[in-house]
Amino acid sequence: MKPSATVIGAGLAGSEAAWQIARAGYLVRLVEMRPTRSTPAHKTDRFAELVCSNSFKSDLESTPAGLLKREMRDLGSLTLAVADRCRVPGGEALAVDREAFSQGVTEALGALPNVLLERNEATGEDVERWLQDGPVVVATGPLTSDGLAEWLAAKTGSDRLYFFDAVSPTVTAESIDRSVAFAGSRYGKGGDDYLNCPFTREEYDAFVAALLAAERAPLHDFEQGVRYFEGCLPIEEIASRGARSLAFGNFKPVGLTDPRTGRRPYAVLQLRPENADRTLYSLVACQTRLKWGEQARVFRMVPGLQNAEFVRFGVIHRNTYLHAPTVFDRTLRLRNLSAVRCAGQITGVEGYMESAATGLLAGLWTVLDLSGSEPVEPPAECVLGSLLAYLADQTERDFAPMNANWGLFPPLEPPLRDKQARRAALAQRAREAFGRWLQDVRAALGSAGPQP
Numbered sequence: 093m094k095p096s097a098t099v100i101g102a103g104l105a106g107s108e109a110a111w112q113i114a115r116a117g118y119l120v121r122l123v124e125m126r127p128t129r130s131t132p133a134h135k136t137d138r139f140a141e142l143v144c145s146n147s148f149k150s151d152l153e154s155t156p157a158g159l160l161k162r163e164m165r166d167l168g169s170l171t172l173a174v175a176d177r178c179r180v181p182g183g184e185a186l187a188v189d190r191e192a193f194s195q196g197v198t199e200a201l202g203a204l205p206n207v208l209l210e211r212n213e214a215t216g217e218d219v220e221r222w223l224q225d226g227p228v229v230v231a232t233g234p235l236t237s238d239g240l241a242e243w244l245a246a247k248t249g250s251d252r253l254y255f256f257d258a259v260s261p262t263v264t265a266e267s268i269d270r271s272v273a274f275a276g277s278r279y280g281k282g283g284d285d286y287l288n289c290p291f292t293r294e295e296y297d298a299f300v301a302a303l304l305a306a307e308r309a310p311l312h313d314f315e316q317g318v319r320y321f322e323g324c325l326p327i328e329e330i331a332s333r334g335a336r337s338l339a340f341g342n343f344k345p346v347g348l349t350d351p352r353t354g355r356r357p358y359a360v361l362q363l364r365p366e367n368a369d370r371t372l373y374s375l376v377a378c379q380t381r382l383k384w385g386e387q388a389r390v391f392r393m394v395p396g397l398q399n400a401e402f403v404r405f406g407v408i409h410r411n412t413y414l415h416a417p418t419v420f421d422r423t424l425r426l427r428n429l430s431a432v433r434c435a436g437q438i439t440g441v442e443g444y445m446e447s448a449a450t451g452l453l454a455g456l457w458t459v460l461d462l463s464g465s466e467p468v469e470p471p472a473e474c475v476l477g478s479l480l481a482y483l484a485d486q487t488e489r490d491f492a493p494m495n496a497n498w499g500l501f502p503p504l505e506p507p508l509r510d511k512q513a514r515r516a517a518l519a520q521r522a523r524e525a526f527g528r529w530l531q532d533v534r535a536a537l538g539s540a541g542p543q544p
């Protein structure tokens with residue numbers, strides 16, 4: 093019998109997608125290249141292997157990471173069912189025994205008679221062939237093999253597929269001190285899109301000294317010898333070229349006047365909105381390899397960022413992902429090849445749980461495709477919907493992968509000033525919006541869907 097659908101990659105996202113399709117009663121082909129061919133980071137042939145930390149972040153439903161887990165549990169997530177079984181002490185975080193976790197996911201899928209496992213590296217030619225059987229989910233992750241990456245680039249446009257993250261830190265808008273950071277673009281061109289953090293000479297010198305002394309993240313073996321493009325150089329690398337290299341480069345103050353002094357600052361770090369709602373701002377040209385704790389310490393020395401809340405730290409690392417806003421439709425189908433859907437890190441989400449979550453959605457949507465129904469999108473007010481809204485956001489920006497965080501939720505109307513009250517209200521709204529959507533999903537999927 094021919095499979096109804098194919099899932100490529102049995103990582104966090106692919107395992108979850110295959111589980112959802114098989115659980116709904118369809119025959120699914122699951123293709124995983126390990127151990128025939130491995131990635132530079134994986135060590136075993138098991139599914140959903142955790143390549144680094146064994147933590148899935150907070151399990152508290154008062155946080156976006158915890159709310160995401162609630163939503164996934166309600167949708168019948170395999171990842172969370174197994175994680176809950178092999179939990180190890182991790183405080184408020186859901187930490188797991190990594191061996192037991194990937195073994196558990198492998199066994200759960202292996203026990204389903206309607207999962208047909210193939211241990212081969214999928215190529216573009218394979219995908220074209222499998223498409224004749226039914227829809228295909230590509231969930232091959234940040235270390236997608238070269239052949240398949242080439243096929244994706246050919247289908248989406250070579251400038252739409254990235255092989256590296258060179259990402260600056262992102263902070264919440266509410267944590268920026270507006271009595272210091274001022275709005276405006278250079279020479280008044282471009283309205284108030286940017287926020288500007290003005291340095292005095294003393295502040296600049298102290299910042300550069302801290303930047304140069306800060307501890308850097310070690311390179312993985314497979315990243316050794318990587319040469320950076322000049323435009324993606326780590327900020328600490330640029331700073332090391334001369335005391336004023338940032339003041340003349342990334343932090344040049346030309347065309348900007350600090351309204352507090354009426355003068356041009358010594359240097360300026362600019363912040364650019366990351367989303368249409370302007371709830372998140374990224375630090376322009378601050379891609380960095382500093383350790384995360386060091387980033388928080390050093391960038392809080394920037395005037396206006398002393399209380400900054402970081403939702404994403406800067407990274408420069410190997411990561412294959414697509415330019416989501418232009419490549420996908422609202423349910424992660426390739427715009428110009430709609431029988432192919434993507435899931436996991438390759439869609440531009442960041443993190444284990446976010447990857448598994450997009451796998452879960454891709455699985456449910458594939459089931460709806462197979463049953464002839466329209467895919468139902470989660471509302472932007474819940475965590476799953478907020479991630480998808482970020483991926484679809486067409487705001488002119490450098491698209492950077494993103495994890496679940498408060499800044500992705502649409503703002504409250506009317507706004508609430510108190511941070512605790514605001515977050516409690518956002519969480520409550522997320523629960524209610526998700527609850528209503530879950531009913532729609534259950535109605536659309538019938539007995540094939542998640543049951544109460």
Ligand SMILES: Cc1cc2nc3c(=O)[nH]c(=O)nc-3n(C[C@H](O)[C@H](O)[C@H](O)COP(=O)(O)OP(=O)(O)OC[C@H]3O[C@@H](n4cnc5c(N)ncnc54)[C@H](O)[C@@H]3O)c2cc1C
Nearest residue numbers: 101103104105125144145214232233237436437443444447
């Ligand atoms: C080195 C590294 C460390 C990371 N550390 C963390 C961390 O600590 N915490 C965190 O939250 N996130 C981390 N991430 C980010 C991300 O959450 C993980 O990479 C996560 O595993 C992504 O899930 P995924 O399903 O998209 O990809 P993966 O889990 O990588 O799964 C993709 C699967 O596809 C297979 N595959 C690839 N190409 C092919 C092909 N052509 N044919 C068949 N199979 C193929 C791979 O073998 C793999 O099994 C890390 C990423 C990397 C690269």
